[in-house]
Amino acid sequence: MGIAEWRGQLERREVSALELTERCLARIEAVDHTVHAFLEVTAERARADAVRTDAARAAGEPLPPLAGVPMAIKDNLCTRGIRTTCSSRMLESFVPPYESTVTERLWQAGAVLLGKTNLDEFAMGSSTETSAFGPSRNPWDPAAVPGGSSGGSAAAVAAGECLGSLGSDTGGSIRQPASFCGVVGLKPTYGRVSRWGLVAFASSLDQVGPFSLSVADAAEILQVIAGADPRDSTCLKAPVPDYRAALQQPVAGLRVGIVRECFEAEGLAAEVKAAVMAAAEQLQALGCELVDVSCPRFNDGIATYYVIAPSEASANLARYDGVKYGFRAGLDEGGIGGGLGGGANLAEITARSRAEGFGDEVQRRILIGTYALSAGYVDAYYRKAQQVRTLIRRDFDRAFQSVDVLLTPTSPTTAFRFGAHSNDPLAMYLADLLTIPANMAGLPAISVPCGFDAQGLPIGLQLIAGVLEEPKLLRLAHHYETSARVMDNRPAADLVPSAPLVP
Incomplete structure (x- = not known):
């Protein structure tokens, strides 16, 4: 069932928002002990949100675009009064006093908050295995990863626990898990959606976007979250077009x-x-019309990314020092320095807090970034990476002079088994080989299911468009989806729901 269909049923009083919310909560209760998509389920908040929608309907008030739609939120987006941990021990107890722009817009549009979803720690990973609170699992095969870093958000949609979710995409963290889990994942143009309230990983690359069961639903969610935000200086002021109307164009x-x-x-x-x-x-x-296109530096994106992203991460994560907020080593053993011999100085507290509060992958990327920015190396690594980034963008510019949209696989493989790349970070990084270039250039890109492998695991198709050309991107993806009807021929899976949540 799509969001538009749900809205129609709600307006015709065929079902209530509370009924749909209860169905989702029951589904979470039934399968999330296996999937582990959620870090926190906000059941009472969800019921209260749904009751407000039903009361507004009963009073004859016009319903907002996402009225009663149960949504899950990646746990690196701040939610006022609800823990936002980034799946890290460093922020395990952090409760934001403010709401991110995107989630605020969802609630204003009538969406229902089901809870916060699992991710790779601080969004650094491609499998959700680096979460400090345990990995999420792929609903198509619990022995396989759901992808990352937004693995929990993708798995929640794929397992039928919600109608849509939000993730963040720095190098493929929406599109790659969407591919692995057989759902739609959209990374908008950089700046199309506000990053205010998103816990920063790499600020020149991060972008918030939706997961959904259909392209039409992705358009519905993007319609709500897109647009200028004075609190985010990188957010574009360009008018937001009608994404839903664009779907019907030829x-x-x-x-x-x-x-x-x-x-x-x-x-x-x-x-x-x-x-x-x-x-x-x-x-x-x-x-x-299919056109053969060359982007000579496309596959250089991954090497460029793993200089730029860790460099920005090392700067963004410097704020977690064990003093102002977040995890502090020794605090449980007697306060500041209590577990560090009693006479520990600030440097010792910071070093120990960061060593214990951050996981191995986060520490690895901080060290890479710090090295790339260090005196004597910044020109050889960081500055050179930025120059290559410009060349990647120019390749895209040339390509879009002759074509409207670019087509690639989303990921080189389908979902791999847990532990397959645990001792080989480079192999893990290659899972994002085909998604990273769009982030390098700030372009919108979408992953849509296009088939299954011999093991019954989903395969994703990636489409990339020019800056702010989401209408064209969504239109092409929607026409492919509705004509190919890939999910009509999906193999049987124990966890993936075989029927809509609401008859």
């Missing part, structure tokens, strides 16, 4: 660029390549 005549370098990428699975090329043929059948 796609015949659009030129779709097949990015050559992506299909020659290291580690690209044959099943993934075949499914994505079949999707390209489906677009051709819809009247699109």
Whole structure:
């Protein structure tokens, strides 16, 4: 059931917001002990949100666009009065005194908060295995990862625990888990959606976006969260178009660029390549023209990213020093310095707090970033990476002179098994090989299910458009989705719901 269909049922009084909320809470109770998508379920808050919607309907008030829609929120978005941990021991007890812009807009639009979802610690990871509170699992196969860093948000939608969710995408953290979990994941243009209240990882790359069961639902959510925000100086002031209306425009005549370098990428699975090329043929059948395109530096994005993102992370995470807020080593053993011998100085408290409060992957990226920014190396690494980033953007600019949208696989493989890359960080990083370039250039990109591998795990198709061309991106993705009907032929899965939440 889509959001528009749900709104129609609600307006016709065929179902109540509280009934849908109770169904979602029951689903969470039934499956989340296995999926572990949620870090915190806000059941009473959800019921109160739903009751307000039903009261407004009973009073004859016009219903807002997301009235009664049960939503889950990645736990790096601040929610007033509700813990926001970033899946880190460092922020395990942090309760924000303010609301992020995107979640505030959701509540104003009538959405229901079901809870906060799991992620890789501080959004650093591609599998949700780095969470300090245990990994989430893929609803299609609990032995497989859901992707990351927004794995909990993707898994919650895939497992039928909510109608939509929010994640953040720094190098593929919405699109890659969407691909692994067989849902739609959208990364908007950098600055299209406010980052105010998003706990920062890499500020020039981070962007908030939706997960959903359909492209139409992604458009519904983006319609609410997009737009200027005076509290975020990087947020664009461009008017927000009608994304929902754009879905119905024709796609015949659009030129779709097949990015050559992506299909020659290291580690690209044959099943993934075949499914994505079949999707390209489906677009051709819809009247699109397929064009071979070269972006020579596309596969350089990953090396560039792992200089720029850790550098920005090392600066953003410097605030967690064990003094102002967050985890402080030794506090449980007698206060400041109590567990450090009693006479510990500030430097010792900070060093110990960061060593104990941050997990291995976060510490690794802080160290990489600190090294890349250090005297004598900043020109060789950070400045050079920024120059390559410019070249990546220029490749995209040239490509969009001849095509409307670019097409690639979302990830080189389907979901891998837990522990498969635990001792090989480079192999883990390659899971984002094909998603990172869009972040480097600040472009909108979407992942849509396009098939399944021999094990029944979903495969994702990635579409990339020019700056602020979300309407074109959503239109093409929607027409592909409704014509290919991939999920109609999905294999059986124990956890994935086989029927809508509401008849």
